[in-house]
Amino acid sequence: MGKPKLQIIVLFQNLGDKQTYYARDPAPPLSGILIAGLTPPIVEVELLHEMVRPIDYNTDADFIALSFMDFCAPHAYEVAKKFRKLGKIVVAGGKYPSTFPNEVIPHMDSVVIGEAEPVWVQVVEDMVKGKLKKVYKAPFAPPLDNIPPPRYDLVEPDYAVPVVTEATRGCKYTCSFCQLTIQSVPYRCRPIEDVIQDLTATSQLPFHKRKMAMLYDNNLGGDRGYAKELLKEIAKLKLWGLGTQFSFDCLHDDEFVDLLSKASCGMTFIGLESLSEPSLLSVHKRQNRVAEYQELFEKLKQRRILTFTGLMLALDEDTPAYYQNLPANLNKIDPSTILLSIAIPIPGTPFHKTAESEGRIFDKDLSHYEGDHLVFTPKRVSPNDVFKAFRKINRIFYSWKNILKRWWRFILGYSGEDDILNLVFRTLFISYIYFKLSIFQRDHAKQKVYPRFDSD
Template structure:
């Protein structure tokens, strides 16, 4: 007898199904492959990343599991409504469903609150028995041992780097805009052998995909002894390239940086957020020191590690003078690539609480809380100034001339080590990632952010899916 089918859909596009915008990161998020890995063999599993392909409403799946971030919640409700109308059972999980279950529950058949690991196998058993409950709550901050490997075999071939995993969860910091501040989840580490097993659970993938991996931790460096021990083990895998995320202060530890190199780290994602000290202080990002940025970026460049750094505009202490100065300051500190976004008051965070209490929310359409829209009134600068700065920074930083100059600085800064063939390979790899990131950022700004600015910088008082109080 054939097994029932479960389709896991990781939502991403939120522009309405009539005008899809497919712009995918080289690596998928972990949630879909991980939930697939946790699924007992009672059901057949399919995985669909909406970043890559449209939702197939003609699927023969019996159960549809949706994973989504805050800004995809309105879209999730619409997708659930369509599938439920077709007689499918729809299950929701993920950060938003876990933070605002009361909002989500009425739109879904089943809602999973919290991390999937300890509850998902039971949910699937109950679904197959036809006895699923309405809500399942996972234990809070449970230990991370014994998590099975993600199902990389189900990840779409369009992702260049399907091997993604996490070694830790949580963060020791409490930046007021960060989703992690919504619940005070403790910083936890996974057993190192489990992480190594994930990085090698790659049977069936082509060789080049087995040799590249991303650690999607919020902050890999939250426990330095652990991070170093893990990197030593990863070094033994002789990967071709590794990506990792950690906070800026980790870069003061030279041994950590050296171990990143030995683990073949080619890209580091760092939350720079702002080049303005008062803005950093306003969001409690005190571990970032503007005067250290250049030195720390240079340190990574010398080691042949490309930096991809997140930066937000419109924070409460941003001034018109600061916004004007950003292109020049970026040239000085020279990060290889910048993910420029408009600050988002993510519902549930202290930052959201402040702007809400001060009556500064101007747009309550949650689908706009993705970093391309300005949904609140910053304290000092106007919406027009924020978008104007966005345009100027983006056009300057991602002009062909700037891209080429930065690429050369990245390549020329490396202290060469190892044999010529591996040096050449490493340089080709970081160059390819650098160019892809640069082109993507330029393109995304043009397609999404300029459009949102044109649609009305102050945002509409839309109430399609109001932000929960």
């Protein structure tokens, strides 16, 4: 008899079978491959990302492990119900089950609360022995040493950049909408050699997929000294491209930005959230300064690093005049790509608590908490102002004319010195990333599910 089989499913759908959407994101989420890497070899492991393909209920897997974000929780309960009816054992873990275990436990055979690393081997062993407990509670903020490399070999070929990992967990800031504020955990760094081991555990991938990687930290620059040492080691790997995430204030540190460039960083995600100072203050994002956006983004452009920028609408101090001027102001700051969303009052965050106490949350259907629906009453703009601004900004920012203009400005903004071969290669490579990201965001924005009452 073969080994029992565990299928890990990273859920993505949230609006029911009739409104499925496959995102075709260039890189997979980390959770599934991380759990696969932790799983002991007493079971065979399969991985399915619902972002790129539908769930197969005919799987011969004995056990199902579900990983999901808040907005997928109602979908997770449906999926678990179907699998349990088919006789499968279903386990769930991740941030939402850890924050609201009492809500999730009735839907699953077992729930892992907290960071899975210290308990996952036990969960799998108990599962195989038929002795699964209802709840496994991991110690609070465990050390991040000796985490095995993610299983990149299990990632679907749809993903252009399968090599994703993280070097740190946590963030020192307390933006009121951020999921990290639900339960504050200390900022922790992984041993640098472990991160390098992850980035090089890629022998089963095609050559070109080994040369690109993403670090999914919430804030890579939370401990700048650590980040610099890590970037020096990554530089030795001679990657073609590295993606990172860090808070805006890190851009003040020229050495950090230089080291990003030396580590072949070609794209970085930065949560600007707003171009309005009052709106930033309303969500306690004090580390961002609107007046510095243009100048500090220029530093990245000069080093040929693309900016992927989170922007939220419906923040408490947003006004119709702010939305009116936003496309032109964005053009001045010149981010390479934007991820526009409607603010989400994630349950458990200070933002949610305030909106709830003011009686402003009118939609409690969690499946709408993905950034494409408005679920609360904004303070100074109407819902229609928000939807109109959402469409208008996406339409203008992602018009082909503007995509090409930004690309040209980006190419001209480079001030480094390269030999001609390297210059041509980097230009082609970064252009590939830029167009891939822009087209993905353009299509994603177009296909978003808008609320019913959007009338424009």
